[in-house]
Amino acid sequence: GENVEQHPSTLSVQEGDSAVIKCTYSDSASNYFPWYKQELGKGPQLIIDIRSNVGEKKDQRIAVTLNKTAKHFSLHITETQPEDSAVYFCAASTNNNDMRFGAGTRLTVKP
Amino acid sequence: NAGVTQTPKFRVLKTGQSMTLLCAQDMNHEYMYWYRQDPGMGLRLIHYSVGEGTTAKGEVPDGYNVSRLKKQNFLLGLESAAPSQTSVYFCASRAGLYQPQHFGDGTRLSIL
Numbered sequence: 001g002e003n004v005e006q007h008p009s010t011l012s013v014q015e016g017d018s019a020v021i022k023c024t025y026s027d028s029a030s031n032y033f034p035w036y037k038q039e040l041g042k043g044p045q046l047i048i049d050i051r052s053n054v055g056e057k058k059d060q061r062i063a064v065t066l067n068k069t070a071k072h073f074s075l076h077i078t079e080t081q082p083e084d085s086a087v088y089f090c091a092a093s094t095n096n097n098d099m100r101f102g103a104g105t106r107l108t109v110k111p
Numbered sequence: 112n113a114g115v116t117q118t119p120k121f122r123v124l125k126t127g128q129s130m131t132l133l134c135a136q137d138m139n140h141e142y143m144y145w146y147r148q149d150p151g152m153g154l155r156l157i158h159y160s161v162g163e164g165t166t167a168k169g170e171v172p173d174g175y176n177v178s179r180l181k182k183q184n185f186l187l188g189l190e191s192a193a194p195s196q197t198s199v200y201f202c203a204s205r206a207g208l209y210q211p212q213h214f215g216d217g218t219r220l221s222i223l
Contacts, residue, residue, distance in 0.1 A: 001170070006153075032209055043115070043201050043214030044154070051209060089153055097142070097161065098169065099212070101153035 002027040004092050006102025014110055019080050021105045023090035024072040030092040033066060033073050038087045038104075047088075048075070080109045113137050117202050117215035124192045124222045132187040132218050134202030142205045143185040144169075144212065145177060147198040154201060160185055192222045 003026040013019050025033075031052040036044035050057045050064045050073065057064050061080075066073040073092075077084055087106050093099040115136045124130060134143065141162050146154040156169030160179040174196060176188045185204075189196060199219050203212040 004153075009151075034211060036214075041216065043203075043216045045214070046211035049209075049211060095208075097159055097167070098156065100170070101155070103151055103153045 001098070002030060002092055002094065002100040004090060004100045004102045006090050006105060008105060009103065010106045010108075012108045012110065013080055015080060015082060017080055019075075019077045019084070019107055019109075021075045021088055021090070021107070022072060023074070023092070023102050024070075025092040025100075026071070027092070027094060028068075028071065029094045030071075032093045032099075033064070034091050034093075034099075035064060035075050036089045036091070038089065040086075044089055077107075080107075082109050082111050085109045115202055115204055115213050115215035117200075117218050119218060120216070121219045122221070124189075124220065126192060126194060126222060128192050128222075129188070129190050130192065130220075131189075132200055132202075132220075134185045134187070134204075134215060136183055136185075136202075136204040136213070138204060138206070138213065139182070140204035140206050140213070141182075142207070143179065144203040144205075145175070145185065145187045146201045146203065147171065147196075148201060148217070149198050157187065157200075194222050196220065197222045 034049035038044040063076040090102040145157040158177040163182040
């Protein structure tokens with residue numbers, strides 16, 4: 001089955017800097033890649049997703065890139081703010097019913 | 112809209128006890144999922160359902176059973192709780208293929 005690895009496990013940046021989180025996947029048939037943000041005591045919330053027919057997608061300060069050949073995708077957050085502090089999860093899915101998640105990255109944005 | 116609601120929010124069980132976790136969604140979604148979240152391991156799929164009356168196994172189904180008798184509800188049962196099932200359980204639902212999953216706020220379960 002699919003295996004998703006996520007790096008780094010923790011990331012600390014200064015407010016205003018950029019943050020990058022990287023994930024690799026093993027199943028070349030994976031075709032849907034969502035990113036979730038999880039705040040303390042809450043469930044994960046989708047922040048951006050990308051399908052395999054697209055190489056990059058942006059939504060304001062958030063962007064995701066996908067390299068199908070290398071089987072990796074990345075989350076980019078620009079102009080980070082303290083409220084961006086949370087745990088971020090990447091995921092990969094072939095048929096979207098067996099979605100595999102990365103282990104998570106705890107992002108801390110220092111004011 | 113309440114979205115996805117999980118009950119209870121917290122529960123402590125003794126080894127061997129049984130219990131049922133309830134997930135309810137008010138978005139008329141076809142697909143529903145149960146995950147467990149453990150430190151350093153992300154979310155792992157336990158069981159899922161692609162519609163009323165259907166269920167299927169996920170990545171870690173052993174020790175759990177599910178039922179989807181009504182479209183809006185997805186129940187997760189532990190027949191004989193074990194300490195290894197101590198975890199935070201999340202329910203999610205989605206409308207269709209390539210649609211985002213909407214998560215509840217979780218049930219924190221401790222088994223002594």
